[in-house]
Amino acid sequence: MPWRCVTTKLNRPYRHMEKLSEIEQRFLTEAKQKRRKIGIGIIDPQPEVVKSLIQASDYADLVVVGSKIDGLNCIPTQSEEEASQVLVDLVKSGKVEGLMRAQLKDSYTHKLFLQAYGRPEDQEKISVSFFAKDGQWFATPSISNYSGLTLESKRNEISQAIAWLENNLGIKPTIAITSTRRLTGRVGEFALVEEIAKRCEIIANELREKGYDVKEYYIEYEKAIWEGRNLICPSIGMIGNTWTKGLAYLGGWRWLGIAYLNQGVYYNNAPKNNKNWFWPVIFSVAWINRGKL
């Protein structure tokens, strides 16, 4: 895989000190096809945030909602809540083609979004996240703390993530099912640990029966990555949430984006403690250019 120095047309090089993964190269190529108008919620424009937005603006016409940043099209607001409302109004009115809640509150912004579209609250919030580092990448199904708490929700989240990889990206999933204990661990000793582990085993068996390439990794998430699995399914949402944030905020991984599924619009839900928004913007533009929700 080649080492890359991505030079933008405004001659602001976005230099990667490491090689790009296959998925990053693909997203970048797709993003280059056509500029798109993206609304993004920013209320804390630190230098790293601003720099990444300026770099991303070579690929997108950004509308920054919540703050004033020199050189970018901005709609400053008095409060975070107002920014959420403005962002939702922009996408509802078609003034932007994609929505990134970014530094705004997740649940609150989504609540306004549902109100604007006159829709009831989702039973399950389904998403697919993408991460990359050192030429490796992987996706995860929903990683909210509320995800994967029942067999049905886990089944639903994983099956929709598989379908999205296959249909939206044309990628054949190689699935890693993780768990809360090893088979050689204290099986049956702790009810909660066991309950979650059982759900993971059932899901793994169901996916195998359907013919998917599935392997169980128990508590060894790292092995799933070392072996190049491209869809890593945490045993339960609260683990997925913490594990991925450990990677992205403290471990040097890039959170490329979160495709919020079933929303009827291009809704990238990449989270608030992220500081570098270059890749999430690229992810949104690439997604829109694929023309498939």
Place this chain on the structure above:
Amino acid sequence: MDFSKLFLEQAKKQKRKIGIAIMRPVPETIKSLKKASKYADLVVVGAKVKGFENIVEPDQDKASEILIQLLKEKKVEGIVRGQVKDSYTLEVFFKQFQMTPIPSSHKVYVGIMQKADYSFFITTSSVYQGLTLEDKIFEVERIIRHMKEDLGVEPKIAVMGILRPSSNRGKYKLIDDITEQCTKFYEYLVSKGYDAKEYYMEYETAVWDRRNLIVPSIGFVGNSWIKSLLYLGDWRLLTTNYLDLGVVYEDGSRNEKDFFWHIIHAVALCNNQVK
């Protein structure tokens, strides 16, 4: 405090004989053993490894038994569990030392993670730990005592949780129960006068705020978080020694390849007689 510097200084005081179980002697592992042998006379149990005192035993469980036997017979002064099974090796330890086994939920070991000049202690990082409020209190009180008495460090505690105060509640009992437990745990620490702060699910903010004792919401979350940093995020696991076993017993995580710091810490513990 830079604990790596502290432990290295302590290890330099006297070379000690340390047993370590190695089953997969990949170049990175051998390199770390060679580097550590400046501070320790190593006895490598398990795979054949040239250049060290070596007891070859390809069977993993038998290697555990030999490692513990070395400790029991005082042929080594401390052990690093290395690449053999965690639970089984500890079971063998209790058996050979004729001690009543400690329940998995009450094992206390001291994990210290480090990146650049920042280190933090971590509790509740076995999947079986932190499942009840009592377990968390038991564990954190012991670690606080270790930090203060053995290392002279005043704990600045980050209490982790699952939900923010503004999050939706009442939908999932498990989430609500863990959240309530974390809040009660925080209130307990504050009532005892400790410097504690709730960070909810923002582990990264606790690190950015440079808290030195991070208590995950529940063991299986702590386990995966720590491993995300160690195996995929370029952090070091400096120590994971068991407390209160009466011997120097350095544990770890099975997929580790570099054992330098575990050995250094075992030597440091021998030199400080902390068991």
